[in-house]
Amino acid sequence: MKILQQNLALNQPGSVKIILEDEDDLWLAYNLFAKGDTIVADTTRKVSHNKNSANGKRKDSTRVKTKLEIRITDVDYDKDSSTVRVRGRNLATNELMASGAYHTLEIERNKEIDLTKKHWDSDAIDTLHEGSEKSSGADLAVVLFQQGSAQVFLIGHKVTTLAKVEALKTNNKTASNKLFEQAFQAFVKHVHFNTVRCVVLGSPDSTKEEFRGYLFQEAQRLKMKWVEENKSRFVMVNIGNKNSLKELLHDNEVMGLIKDTKAVMEIRAYKEFSDLLLTDSDRACYGPRSVETAQEMMAIETLLITDDLLRNKEIALRKKYMELVKSVKKAGGKAFLFSPKHVSGEQLAQLTGIAAILRFPLPELDELVL
Template sequence: MKLISKFIDKDSSGQVTLLPEEQEDMWHAYNLIAKGDSLKATTIRRVVSESATGSTDKSTVRTVLTIQVEAVEFDTRACMLRVAGRNVVENKFVKMGGYHTIDLELQRTFTLAKHSWDIIALERIDDACNIAARADVAAVVLQDGLANICLVTQNMTIVRQRIETNIPRKRKGSATNHDKAVVKFYDQVYQAVLRHVDFDVVKVLIIASPGFVKEALQAHMLATALRTDTRSILDNRRKLLLVPCSSGQKHALTEVLAQPAVQAQLADTKYAREVRALNRFYTVLAQDPDRAFYGYDHVRLAAERGAVEVLMVTDELFRSADIPTRRKYIALVEQVRGGSGNAANGVGQVLVFSSLHTSGEQLAQLTGVAAVLHFPLPDIEEVAAAEQEEEAERQRLAEAEAGGGDGGAGR
């Protein structure tokens, strides 16, 4: 996803213009667009025109339309997004208030306006537009004189830099020119790694090549980092993984990622983080149930006491058409992160699960929200039950007063 423009006012209202570049971006758009938003995009409209003789002609035209969103549908197989609503801006092909469905397309911009942009929506834009932040795996695929520095996300591989240089052959009696060219080539690759690989995000840097080129590059990188005291390399040397491959071309990355040694490393990336968190929740729930809770009321009480270590919540809850529901889960996220509430020391980690993954489906069966706590809270269930009884009593009294008022009016 590419961010074309963004304007958010002090009151959190505003609009963003985005360009979806690949199918995964449609999933991000689905999570951003909500009922009541305003969507401006290019669309195709069927038009019926009537001639002076009374004959009619049907045709299709491409036009720019702005609708107020009423429904959003996402096709998980085709990764297609359909947004339905009523026209709110004058258009010569669609009358004001006219109903229309927009199919969002790849490589075509759309503008989304909201009355209030919340923290979850803004973070999703940042995640969708920052390819580097989503890349758990980096790879350098090289051979003599050719290197591709790649970032591997969940659904695509991006070549951040391609390096090509001429390396002279070794001549009999002198290898000076060859050795200088090789050192210069390794230096270029080293600088590209520093520029494009964020070791705070990346869990493994694969160095793949035919022959012993990978070992030579690793030795050069470590020696250069030691000489210049480059901590990002020295502190993360364990993340370097050497793997053989057939060439330095990008397509060799496919065979690299299929190797068992690489698969073992991928198990410790973002791909499996949510699964591990959910498995840990089940373990704690079984062994120490006072430190694991699910359901909004129980988790909210734990968050108010600053006890939440890991909050797990499905993205479906942030797509709720009911605005108060969305707001209460956003407030819960902010509270766990230490952004609000009475527990400044209770900062916790927040994981937003995708409802398209099996882990998200499992979490949805637990009401869509669960938490592992820093410390046990054995009284939470009793407090939650007491609050529910009080709320039920308030509703009963309110209904009784309303009924009494109606009766008095009738008399």
């Protein structure tokens, strides 16, 4: 989610101009929009025209772009299409719509939306900031080469696959050039060194070194000083043929460069949890019922939850886990969201996808959830 403008304060009226960029942003918007809010966005409406023809008059219709301003009465989320629809009374009068008429607006990605609330409470502000931080919170950029293909990732709150490029089935030189060209385009489009601390180039052979040379040569030719000025942030890592991203995230050099970033803190949190299971099991638990019971007792110090659970297609489950995360944070605990592409996320998924490190031992917890 991009915040273009904001003029708001806690427990005060205010407004914000945003762009929703992906499905997660649409879900956040569903939780952000509320009855009584005012929303302004571009939309299209069908307009009929009478036209003369050889057979007399006939009606044609066209879709015309217009701006809709409505005061929200209902908000709906379609889990299958990840679509948000808001319904309410039109506040502006124009040649297409009368003031006071009810309209439904389907919220689309990559369009500007103006949202005004009479009261910005802490939950609404937290939801807004969660979306904004998600889009700008990548610590690590990764370009992986393997068997004639390249993948570009950003790693922060979650693992985002930005591009996957396949080599052309031509001679080796042409295929390599095209592969490097497309990987370079994806890199310069998505990687920003104001947030990214480190760029890792990985391959099982010399492709990573060849691409590094190509990248800096192109950056110099195109006068992209921001790439050349950050040469020291590039690291090259040898990877195997399987689970290469997970392998890379445990490389000692990479871990050293991105220490104290979100990706590393998640790995450390999972290690602490797994160590406690072996050495002090009364201070660790996993499974929905055990974790929920521990939180009812305000015992959770760190919550570990997978991306798949927190973004469940079932709205009731999704809300339940979001409320659990909020509850843990409100009580002073920490919450880490694990991507299934992280090795620790894969391990957590095998333990139901949700676990917790406890503030104090709960030896009776298993009996309480029976």
